[in-house]
Amino acid sequence: MFIDDLPTPCLLIERRRLEANLARMQATAEAQGVALRPHVKTHKSVRLARWQRERGARGLTVATVDEAEVFVAAGFEDVRLAYPVVGAERHARLQRLADRARISFCVDTVAGAEAASAAWAGAGRRADVLVEIDVGHGRTGVPWHHADAEVLARRVAALPGLCLAGILTHEGQAYHGPVHDAEDEAGALRRVARETVGRMLDVAVGWRAAGVPGVEPGAFALSIGSTPSMAGFENAGRDGFRITEIRPGNYVFNDATQVGLGSARWADCALTVLATVISKRRDPTGRERFFLDAGKKVLTADGGYGTDGYGRLLYNARTMTPLPHARLTALSEEHGWGVVPGGAPFDVGDRVRIVPNHACVTVHTQDEVYLVDGDTVIEALPVDARGRRRISGRGGE
Template sequence: MLIDDLTTPAVLVDAQRLDRNISRMQAKASDNHASLRPHIKTHKSVDIAQLQVDQGAHGLTVATIDEAETFVHAGFSDIRVAYPVIGNDKYERLLNLMDDARISFCVDTPAGVKQASSFFADAGREVEVLMEVDVGHGRCGVPFGKPDEAIQLAKQIVNAPGLQFAGLLTHAGQGYHGPRDGETPEHALRRASLQERDRILDVAALLFDAGVSAIDRDTFEVSIGSTPTITYFENTERDGLTVTEIRPGNYVFHDAIQVGLGACPLDDCALTVLGTIVSKRRDDSGTERAYIDAGKKVVTTDKGARTDGYGIALYNATYMREHPHVDITGLSEEHGWLSIPGAATFGVGDRVRFVPNHACVTVATQHELVVVDDDEVIDRWPVAHKTPQTDA
């Protein structure tokens, strides 16, 4: 079957680009003597996770308990929930996975530590937890620059029954903010990357200096990662401590946001959306407007730091180069709005292929990914969604 024969909208994965992205990131981890624990929230695909593990990934990162269950049930045996897990319902579900897999998750508040400790101690089990640190993103984690808070929480974890203090974890989401005034994209990425690495190592060294961690330096995890910040990541040593693990996710596909940040060239983008022009008109200014059958229910309205539209339109279904005359200027639920100021002509029924702004949320709208090699469809991989839960 060829791409032209597909029903639209469809989300395509270019097999060669995917493979190249996976092996490059694996090489990056190995060159820096760190484990790669890819975040699977990007693809939610057992098939892609298997490719990552086959190439050397050590365990998987997930964001939700649903994802943890899906991937343990699929046979993956080392799962880190990079999220502060709260609630006995969720601890119970993780406990149920612990006979089949090594499970860990994040804690970042005294209340969170207390709740997790109480549940796992009552269950007579010990679960690995990582203390989340905020190195500048402003989301979860003990804020960098508050050493007393970090030491106090670490001491609480070490003394909490039912919990095993496995290490520190951070995600420098500020890498997505783009350049500040006068900064180049490369400089902005290097700044965020250094902040992520140096700040987490500072906190790790602080805890050892304060005599907090009874755990030896060889097993203490220092886990970092996002696709933009890993672009320029180089490991370093601080008081015998190094980054032990990187957790990028988006890199398997990349997307228009990563291209805009300078984290990758367009040629690395492995995930595209295929739509069909369902209507067109010429507006009073002479601009051709076309409407495709892929709107915000396929690609979402996410823009990240991009200011120019909802994706990068490509020449046609098989020619993966940017189309300079086509902009995706708007989205309604079922329609993508294209603006074609000149030079290009499109007819109703023509196919349009584009790199969406944010691959991870695009995947989450789908039930399957269509795997392609040039213009040929070679496979279809299911996207794992929420497993139905019954209330206890």
Template sequence: MTTLAEEVARTFGSPAVMIDLDQVERNIARLQAACDAAGLANRPHIKTHKSPVLARLQQEAGARGLTCQTLGEAEVMAEAGLSDILISYNLVGPEKLERLARLLRRMPLTVSADHPAVVEGLGEAAAAAERPLDVVVECDTGRARAGVATPAEAVALARMIAGTPALRFAGLLLYPPEDGVQATQGFLDAVQAGLAGEGLQARIVSTGGTPNLKHLGAIRGATEHRAGTFIFNDRMMMACGAATLADCALDVVATVVSRATPERGVLDAGSKTLTADPGGGLDGYGLIREVPQARIHKLAEEHGFLDLAACPDALPVGAVVRVVPNHVCVVVNMVDRLVTTRGGRIIGEIPVAARGLTG
């Protein structure tokens, strides 16, 4: 009997990245239901799938708008007819601002900013586009990523935005740490109070992250949530308790190509497929569904090195396996297409239309 993985390898070559559309739809529905139950708009982050086809499935299930991490992603989504786009990233530099102005001429947009220099550029782009640009202030409530570091800075930046012709202060963008509900609430309350004192109001208060789905509804004043990874899930989401193995909808199909000794083997998926993403300290680079005790302990570019000490008789040369990767978002970005399946059968392919568009 031929397995689905063998069928995929046979048809599309190995390695390949495949998704189970039934599970994708279940994940989309669950995220939507969770947002609905919490009274939050669902604004899924498309950096995970980079596909207008999947963004449309999310919209049809009830999502309100979508989130992009790069301008290139937003351009691809706009080109495909999607709208209500939030770009959760500082857009900086003349090339970006010209492209932003071009896109803004076509449709309303919301972008985030965390610095006066960024706001200044956005103001120029919006003026050039002759359409007001909605700007949310990114706030850092503990992750030490981007985002203003204090409520006072957030209020000052909101005031600057509100005072910039062509810009509209639209609200706040947060990516709370998983254990940071309380700190986030404190930061947010302080900003809201400061805004009120300025006569400003945050129409959008956007929280983010699949790991934060467990806190959905816990942050008072939030209006929407941005989750990306949940559409597919991965080992990282399993590790943080956001998903089980059954919730994982994306697998890397790979083939055992070498078995030098009973304890060692090589998969044809290396760092150019699985990526070197350590998944925040996971053991190895992927979970082999068929033989979970086999460890992908190291990668070369086209080699996934297998430690088979626990299962020396498994996985002969030619065995085709399904690997749940550490981090789906970076894996999807390695391939130009996702093989789609339903009920154990191949359906077709979806282009990863925004692959590689990091700017």
């Protein structure tokens, strides 16, 4: 089967680019002496997670209980939720998974920790819990420099049913780009990586000095992760503590945002949207506009640092030749439209590819993606962990 046989729009994964991306991040983990615990939110694919494991990944990271259920059912034995788990129903589902796999999750509030304790101790069980730390992103997690962090750690260590297993952060500020004129993109990634490592060490060293129970080098996890910050990661240690694991997700595919941030090249982008040119005409200013059958329902409205429009156009679909001046300027649900200054080298009925701005949300729009080698379709990969049906009794797997 060839890509010309696939209905559009659909998602293609270039096998050779994917393989290179998997190998590169595994090599980073090994060079820095950390476990690679990849975040499966990006692909939600059991087959792809197995390839990550075969290449050396140790354990998986997930964001949701849905994802945890799919991957435990597929035989993965060590699943960490990089997410503050809140709600009795979620804890009950995780307890069922804990019969078959090592499950760990985050807390970032005393209220969340107390509810987790009630759920796990109430069931006569004990869970590995990581305190989520905010090292500068501003999302969930206790700010690294705030006294609340140690208060929460002591509470977790003291509560029945919980075991204080480590600290975890998502250094999402790596997606913000340079913060002042004297900093370039590569410098920004190095700064974020250095800050992340330094702030996580501050927390661990500080807690040990303060006598928080269980905080000892070796046994205590220091978990960080984002694809862009890995480009600047150096595993400096302090007082016996070191970063113990990294949790990037996007690196398997990369996308226009990673290229904008300087953490990937266009040739590292394994995921593309295959689309058909459905219309073409000159607009009132004389510019040639083109229209594709790929809109928000596949590319999504997502942007990101350094992106321009809704993805980068590759002409043609077989050779993946970029068309640098083309811009995909607008999307509606099932239409993408753009301009090519000087005229487009494609006609109605031709096919093009687009590197999306954000691979993770793009994959989430689909039930399956296609692994390809050039114009040959190798196999369909189901997006196993998306869209699970609840009360009508059909899982998404």
